[in-house]
Amino acid sequence: MELLPDSAPRQPDTLDSLFDDIRQKIIPGVTHWQSPNYFAYYPSNSSTAGFLGEMLSAAFNIVGFSWITSPAATELEVIVLDWFAKMLELPSQFLSTALGGGVIQGTASEAVLVALLAARDRALKKHGKQSLEKLVVYASDQTHSALQKACQIAGIFSENVRVVIADCNKKYAVTPEAVSEALSIDLSSGLIPFFICATVGTTSSSAVDPLPELGQIAKSYDMWFHIDAAYAGSACICPEYRHHLNGVEEADSFNMNAHKWFLTNFDCSLLWVKDRSFLIQSFSTNPEFLKNKASQANSVVDFKDWQIPLGRRFRSLKLWMVLRLYGVDNLQSYIRKHIHLAERFEQLLISDSRFEVVTPRTFSLVCFRLLPPTSDQDNGRKLNYDLMDGVNSSGKIFISHTVLSGKFILRFAVGAPLTEERHVDAAWKLLQEEATMVLGNV
Amino acid sequence: MELLPDSAPRQPDTLDSLFDDIRQKIIPGVTHWQSPNYFAYYPSNSSTAGFLGEMLSAAFNIVGFSWITSPAATELEVIVLDWFAKMLELPSQFLSTALGGGVIQGTASEAVLVALLAARDRALKKHGKQSLEKLVVYASDQTHSALQKACQIAGIFSENVRVVIADCNKKYAVTPEAVSEALSIDLSSGLIPFFICATVGTTSSSAVDPLPELGQIAKSYDMWFHIDAAYAGSACICPEYRHHLNGVEEADSFNMNAHKWFLTNFDCSLLWVKDRSFLIQSFSTNPEFLKNKASQANSVVDFKDWQIPLGRRFRSLKLWMVLRLYGVDNLQSYIRKHIHLAERFEQLLISDSRFEVVTPRTFSLVCFRLLPPTSDQDNGRKLNYDLMDGVNSSGKIFISHTVLSGKFILRFAVGAPLTEERHVDAAWKLLQEEATMVLGNV
Incomplete structure (x- = not known):
């Protein structure tokens, strides 16, 4: 140019x-x-609602890393993510009132990375930090490339990323049998399966992986089960499509992008976890210059500890406005x-x-x-x-x-x-x- | 609430x-x-300019991961980051016309993470991927906590993150002697020093680390040298403060936040690298569904390969408008x-x-x-x-x-x-x- x-x-x-x-x-x-x-x-x-939300957020222009740096930003996010979880009929463990909770990430790439890192750190804690080279990730060849990138960032050895070929007779969903087979081989080689990523609405063809079966496999081997419903998650607010999320009760983390097909301006990627303590263990930092009464008393949510960056925008506003105005x-x-x-x-x-x-x-x-x-x-x-x-x-x-x-x-x-x-x-x-x-x- | x-x-x-x-x-x-x-x-x-930029960006609401998904977003970013590099008198290697170039990240946390991952992968390529446990990072105790978080994400062993005590008699800058001393001990233990992070304007007290000397150390040991000027970088557009960046010619990556003290709405963190190929090696993915003529011909910049997430907003607009309107x-x-x-x-x-x-x-x-x-x-x-x-x-x-x-x-x-x-x-x-x-x- x-x-x-x-x-x-x-x-x-x-x-x-x-x-x-x-x-x-x-x-x-x-x-x-x-x-x-x-x-x-x-x-x-x-x-219009999403645009107005962006305008208001740009007008406040706050940096809501900790609760104290804009209490309304954090609290509205907690509330709206709970609203959304209920709309999707996510199990109650994913609500902020239980041990879980939702958080707005930038993109599905960041959501899967955050989940993978929390899972990695959980596995390393259990198996020792020298065991990184043994950790194995499972997903279908229809999984978004974001997972491959997340693995690379997290230091998962590239030869331990199992790309299981999806079944063309099942609309390109992966089969539990194929995953189990790969897993057995890895177990017998002394490797440590620790993460399964399933997709509801794959990028190429909107395939839906069999969540209940994959979730059972994950549970049997104490693996983290992540569901990427970045695109198709939106459809699941309709009762007639909700069945595609059956099995989400087995998930450790679930992601959908309100910025794709939900009238909410980019970016606004929603991540829920069943146990927020794993995020906090992987992502919390507590330097002196960020200490404050509310955080020290453990009485508030500091979303800086649920994500990669420190700073964050007031993104819950636009999502709230979309839900309220429509x-x-x-x-x-x-x-x-x-x-x-x-x-x-x-x-x-x-x-x-x-x-x-x-x-x-x-x-x-x-x-x-x-x-x-x-x-x-x-x-x-x-x-x-x-x-x-x-x-x-x-x-x-x-x-x-x-x-x-x-x-x-x-x-x-x-x-x-x-x-x-x-x-x-x-x-x-x-x-x-x-x-x-x-x-x-x- | x-x-x-x-x-x-x-x-x-x-x-x-x-x-x-x-x-x-x-x-x-x-x-x-x-x-x-x-x-x-x-x-x-x-x-006003930053706000108008956010409005326009929200109106277009494009997702500029690849050049093809909105050529103007990528090209304007390349141009404006070159403008900014010239304003800061960065060495010409950091310009897009040379082997380097600038890219807008969300925050300084993401900028230092991106630099650290590129450096990690460069070091692993040289020393073998089993050498992760030997890689050592150096920074002062005044460095932002984002570096500690980046190390945790990148899998750097926590005992290999050298937090060198800054000198209270040097306004809390780190001394090259203290860094060299730590480095000698690590070298004699068979560890691999690979990353130095210096700060221009530390968070606690705006200290300026000695860039030329730290840069020389990095060069001597083939380490990546990152400069975090998130806050104080803005001041360096004034000739009387530019000397604080002397030594930036030794850096592999340099970061400042236009969203802090430069009238540009949050988020807008500017990262320049001297050799963009290291970013591309660490962050590029090329799934079939994203292939296109322009990318395949290698004739364009695809900023998805310079950052953690895939999706990205049209953030160069607001920075361009700030520069143009003021x-x-x-x-x-x-x-x-x-x-x-x-x-x-x-x-x-x-x-x-x-x-x-x-x-x-x-x-x-x-x-x-x-x-x-x-x-x-x-x-x-x-x-x-x-x-x-x-x-x-x-x-x-x-x-x-x-x-x-x-x-x-x-x-x-x-x-x-x-x-x-x-x-x-x-x-x-x-x-x-x-x-x-x-x-x-x-």
């Missing part, structure tokens, strides 16, 4: 000139995550509307024999591809890449891709706040037209 | 009723970091004004023989205490605690404390955007009155 000067100005600029630059130089380079025609990756919802009934309707739109898109795909739905839809993500001619050399990779590149280059919609069982797959993730039937229909029309184009080029 | 119901509402609430709750239940529990009478910890500046000249005046106010407070202290300035002031933080009577049992701890508790309980000002050489010390940190002479004078009057009270109670 050669559009800006190469050093900061000595003298102030006018707001008008700045806004001109924003219009002419920034906005053309923004990827419009809020567009109703955005269907890539996962949604990043904003809303209400649970409307939020459920919001989720159902997107799932209905995804169903519609799935039906449109089925109506055109040139396409296939690659794995059955569970929430609001549809995985599909254009069927390649039988003679196709690379099983439709180039064909579908060109289809994606074509529609994305038009600037009219934005979709993304993944690979499942070696197939290059297109992902159509419904969930932007303004997306309606007409946007889905227009996207479908565009995909059909582009399909005709690329098939003609084969 | 029993002020709110115990579950989320089914039906939406009105904005009026929400704002009533904010006025009646939230604001009374907010610690007013933006008050001109806030002198505790360190400042957390907001400003200009470097005004920003320098802003810094100088606060330092002048701190000088004034220091002079007021000197004029009252009941008080002592504990260690000479360097920037806008004054460390002082009320002198205890010679008969005092605890060398003024209770006396000064009561003084702090008294003025803080009045609700008129907010100050915090630390301990230096066993003395309980009060900290008066000037730096809120609206603080003027009259606020400092009123704070001083309040402290004098409270001093008379607590001395009368001895």
Whole structure:
């Protein structure tokens, strides 16, 4: 971007000139995550309530590391996370009134890292700190790459990260049998299984891992059981989707991102733990300059001890405002509307024999591809890449891709706040037209 | 806080009723970091420009993990961090045009963690991954607790974190001799020194560690040299304070927080590295669902590979707006004004023989205490605690404390955007009155 000067100005600029630059130089380079025609990756919802929450939080501009540095920030967070836990029907142990509690992290990457570090430290305490090289993590090959990064940060040996192949016949969920098998081999090699990460709504295809069975395995071997429901957690506020969380009672930690599909501006990732003492043991520091009466009396929550950084923003405000200003009934309707739109898109795909739905839809993500001619050399990779590149280059919609069982797959993730039937229909029309184009080029 | 119901509402609430709750239940529990009478910890500046930046960022609400997910967010960040590096006269290796570059992290805790992990992985690559238990970190006892937490996260053995006692005769800077001595002992024990963290503006008293000498030591033993200038880095945009950064040319990483004393809303912590490849080696992941033409061609920066989380906000906007709307000249005046106010407070202290300035002031933080009577049992701890508790309980000002050489010390940190002479004078009057009270109670 050669559009800006190469050093900061000595003298102030006018707001008008700045806004001109924003219009002419920034906005053309923004990827419009809020567009109703955005269907890539996962949604990043904003809303009037979320925006107002961000404004208020920016106005207070507090740094709520300890309770004393803004009691309302901590207390509202405790309350709103309890509200959310009840909405999701999490077991009561996850509430602040029991031994657990919820905390707002930046992202699901930080949530899984925090859980992994607490689990690592618990295991090292039990087995001795020299045993780091023996600790083994289990997850499916559909688990988000954040887990791999967390393992690397936590110093888990890369050869001890078990990537268990998910079952394509189970919509790409992992099977308990495959995990048990890997685990048996490790146990017989003298390794120490200590962490299972399950996903409710995997990134590539929204698969749901079998929580009750994985939870039982974790319990049998005194392992930490983490559930990543970053995207699909939102759907579980609807009674008809809540069953996807059955088994959460076995979890040590559970995460969902209010900033994805819940109208709450980025970032706002919710992490609940069943026993907060493990977080505090791993993350607490108590330097003299932060000591204060309330903390010393152990009468308050200091969220600095539940997370990686010290400083933290007043993020509970926006989540509280979303819940207050929309209400649970409307939020459920919001989720159902997107799932209905995804169903519609799935039906449109089925109506055109040139396409296939690659794995059955569970929430609001549809995985599909254009069927390649039988003679196709690379099983439709180039064909579908060109289809994606074509529609994305038009600037009219934005979709993304993944690979499942070696197939290059297109992902159509419904969930932007303004997306309606007409946007889905227009996207479908565009995909059909582009399909005709690329098939003609084969 | 029993002020709110115990579950989320089914039906939406009105904005009026929400704002009533904010006025009646939230604001009374907010610690007013933006008050001109806030002198505790360190400042957390907001400003009109910073606030507008937050609003715009919340409006776009993009998730800029990869260049493709919002090119303008990445490119503006690269440009603005280069601007800032030039303002601080960082060596050209720290610029994006060389092998280095800058990146916005959330906090200084994350900045030092990112640096430590990159350094750890570099050392493990050289010495073998079994050598983790031999890696040694060096810092002074005045270093922020974030380093201790980072070491714990990175799996550095707690007995290998060398906390070198700072020299009270050098304003609580660490001496190179003390570091070298600790290092010699470790080398002769077969340990591997790999990381030195120096501070420009320590948390307790704004000490400045001797960068050139510590940098030389780091270089001699192939160690990573990190500089934490979270607070005082802002002052170094003024030519008369820039000498405190002499020696930064030896650093591998350098950090300052624009969200502290630079009118940029929290969070906005700036980290520069001399060789970005070490960050990328430690933090890059490349799952199929994130692959894209631009990233695969290696033609762009993907900041996901320079940080812990995947997702990231459009934080460069607010920093750019602060620089554009105020200009470097005004920003320098802003810094100088606060330092002048701190000088004034220091002079007021000197004029009252009941008080002592504990260690000479360097920037806008004054460390002082009320002198205890010679008969005092605890060398003024209770006396000064009561003084702090008294003025803080009045609700008129907010100050915090630390301990230096066993003395309980009060900290008066000037730096809120609206603080003027009259606020400092009123704070001083309040402290004098409270001093008379607590001395009368001895």
